[in-house]
Amino acid sequence: MKNYLKLVHFEFNRFFKIYISLIGITMIVQLLGSYVVPKKYLDHAQEMMVNQSLTASQYVEQWGGISMFDLTQSVWFMGPIALCIVAIFFYIFLIWYRDWFGKNTFIYRLLTLPTNRLNLYLSKATTILMMTLGLTALQLMILPISRRIFEGTVPADFIFSLSLQEIVGSFNYLTIFFPNSVIDFTIHYGLGLLAVFIIFTAILLERSYGSRGIILGVLYCVCALGILLLPVIITAMREKLFLYPIEYFFLEVFLSLGILVLSIWLSHFLLKKKITV
Amino acid sequence: MKRYWRSIVLAGFIIATFSTYYIHSALAMGGLPNFVISHKSGSEKEIEGVKIWGYYQGGETEGSIMIDKNGSEHVKFHSYLDMITDNHFPKVIQQLQKDYRGFMRDKQEGGGKFFEDDEIVAYADVLMDFHYTVGNYSFTFDIDILDKKTKKQTKFSSKVPQEQDYQFMYPEAVQVTEDNIIKIVTRNMVRQDHEPHVNSNSSEENHIYTFDLEKQSLIDDEVVEANDFVADIDPEDDRYNIHTYSVLTLNSIGPEEYIVFDISIEEIEDYNIEEIEDMQHHMQPQFYESYLSVYHFPTGEQRVIDLPEEISEDFRPAYFHDSVIYFENYGEDRYEVVLYDFIQEEIIGQQTFAMEPMGDYWPDFRFNKDKFYMLSPISTESAEATLQVIDLKTGETLYEGVIEKENGAIEDDYRLELHFQELPE
Numbered sequence: 001m002k003n004y005l006k007l008v009h010f011e012f013n014r015f016f017k018i019y020i021s022l023i024g025i026t027m028i029v030q031l032l033g034s035y036v037v038p039k040k041y042l043d044h045a046q047e048m049m050v051n052q053s054l055t056a057s058q059y060v061e062q063w064g065g066i067s068m069f070d071l072t073q074s075v076w077f078m079g080p081i082a083l084c085i086v087a088i089f090f091y092i093f094l095i096w097y098r099d100w101f102g103k104n105t106f107i108y109r110l111l112t113l114p115t116n117r118l119n120l121y122l123s124k125a126t127t128i129l130m131m132t133l134g135l136t137a138l139q140l141m142i143l144p145i146s147r148r149i150f151e152g153t154v155p156a157d158f159i160f161s162l163s164l165q166e167i168v169g170s171f172n173y174l175t176i177f178f179p180n181s182v183i184d185f186t187i188h189y190g191l192g193l194l195a196v197f198i199i200f201t202a203i204l205l206e207r208s209y210g211s212r213g214i215i216l217g218v219l220y221c222v223c224a225l226g227i228l229l230l231p232v233i234i235t236a237m238r239e240k241l242f243l244y245p246i247e248y249f250f251l252e253v254f255l256s257l258g259i260l261v262l263s264i265w266l267s268h269f270l271l272k273k274k275i276t277v
Numbered sequence: 278m279k280r281y282w283r284s285i286v287l288a289g290f291i292i293a294t295f296s297t298y299y300i301h302s303a304l305a306m307g308g309l310p311n312f313v314i315s316h317k318s319g320s321e322k323e324i325e326g327v328k329i330w331g332y333y334q335g336g337e338t339e340g341s342i343m344i345d346k347n348g349s350e351h352v353k354f355h356s357y358l359d360m361i362t363d364n365h366f367p368k369v370i371q372q373l374q375k376d377y378r379g380f381m382r383d384k385q386e387g388g389g390k391f392f393e394d395d396e397i398v399a400y401a402d403v404l405m406d407f408h409y410t411v412g413n414y415s416f417t418f419d420i421d422i423l424d425k426k427t428k429k430q431t432k433f434s435s436k437v438p439q440e441q442d443y444q445f446m447y448p449e450a451v452q453v454t455e456d457n458i459i460k461i462v463t464r465n466m467v468r469q470d471h472e473p474h475v476n477s478n479s480s481e482e483n484h485i486y487t488f489d490l491e492k493q494s495l496i497d498d499e500v501v502e503a504n505d506f507v508a509d510i511d512p513e514d515d516r517y518n519i520h521t522y523s524v525l526t527l528n529s530i531g532p533e534e535y536i537v538f539d540i541s542i543e544e545i546e547d548y549n550i551e552e553i554e555d556m557q558h559h560m561q562p563q564f565y566e567s568y569l570s571v572y573h574f575p576t577g578e579q580r581v582i583d584l585p586e587e588i589s590e591d592f593r594p595a596y597f598h599d600s601v602i603y604f605e606n607y608g609e610d611r612y613e614v615v616l617y618d619f620i621q622e623e624i625i626g627q628q629t630f631a632m633e634p635m636g637d638y639w640p641d642f643r644f645n646k647d648k649f650y651m652l653s654p655i656s657t658e659s660a661e662a663t664l665q666v667i668d669l670k671t672g673e674t675l676y677e678g679v680i681e682k683e684n685g686a687i688e689d690d691y692r693l694e695l696h697f698q699e700l701p702e
Binding site for chain 1: 283284287288295299355356362382
């Protein structure tokens, strides 16, 4: 356990500089956007009110008010989120490949550590999960600050006020990161972690078998996805619902856990017996 | 420990932020006031099984609540598990799923029809397969019967006769008579050989297909009786549209001796075949006439119903049960219900309910076999919302209550939108 935690910390440290940069970019761009977006609206409102001799309420009636939705749907908000998603996605691959293609073949040192090789696999997955959760927690922290700046920039007459839960809880992309319930939270992040495990296993297949390994890796991903979607595919082909919804749910949970265990077992096997440096 | 400060800070930040957010969410959602149905007159037994959905807005708080005779409950955000376990089927189907779990598999799509009595549960559906080579569907009956006592299941299928004549068909009702005969009522859209000149043209028929359950075979195919005018219309004549459907029963999936059909005819008044391509959009069908036809399941007898003059064309059949048809008419500020017994050939009940809107909202109202339920659409700090239960035949108010905050608390401005979620059957 101790070795596992040390490895987690080690992996996190390796990505720390880029991670801090992502945090910095996200904070600066989103907080700046919290001023720019309502300012742009206010400038337009003031211009129209002068040109057409409108009061604030008349302007709102004609052109609509502004709310935090206008900010969270803008590129000022979604841009940094997209950047972080892309960065984390690429790092899912880089976290392994940098060990082979860095200055030194670092993987050699990792594989000769006096620890269970599965700890390498689990510590990398944990690092990805922690970094993802860290960025989403950062977003949760930025939202109320953004709202303060937003509501401080535009007079209340123009604002359609929303609580934090309303901003997050309505039907938009933020509910993927901040689901309404603990069960949904477990499902969203559990599926994300499962996807990471599947990709890691595919990477290890590639690292173990060379060019054949790429095909094996892709096949593994396709088969894993196929198994998870099997109940849906069979239902669509039969055009009849044989299982009750709760039974479908538990079947999917069972299949997901099965794929998880298989991925971990296969990766452990590859790390122990097949990996080449 | 000092060496690991970055990981510790990150882990701590994640736990603190998410905990704060979810605790804050839980507290915010718990802030809705409780509502009750305060009794004003009548028996509280009348509101057993009544559930009212409300959307509350007051101050900084808003959310959904469910109110019944015991008080109110906050309806929280749906998780995936709530969405999966929420069963949107009618209560009677939910009970079948609970009692006969195995039998009810493969029957969850909602297209087929059920029948239940003390001895059996029956299911019938029409399966459709589209054949690209012929450009039409083939139709097959899918029938499944469960004997409640022996638990024996009988399943068979049968091709629909003359399926090439139909463009579309689906089941509307199923009845099983005492002599092991199953009758399936369907609505068939008749296929026309030529491309209709008028886009809205349609010709429909209701059929009653009779099967012998012991022999597992089709023994009869009856078309619902047309009056003389409809019988003379050529299905290829696109001056007329014929719409027909079976009126809903208030008995859900239980035994019914009769079934009632509503047949209406539309006519294209300014039909001009020479100007069709330019004028199609002007050829709107107009109502021509409508009538009701009744079919007796045990004997197969059917006849057209002669309605009294008091039941004008403004009244439409909403439901039927036993030999009583429930007609409804929406007036400007009223809703009228007429109960007509087609065996006695007399009106056995007639009620008019005054409907007062609250702003743009109208009262919600429903009825079952013998009671009418009415609910005000809005409750505010200055406007009362009432719930009434009225006897359909006599007009007597069986219950009246008011939806209000618990303990009669009068506080800040609020608004509660209301409608019925569930009623006793």
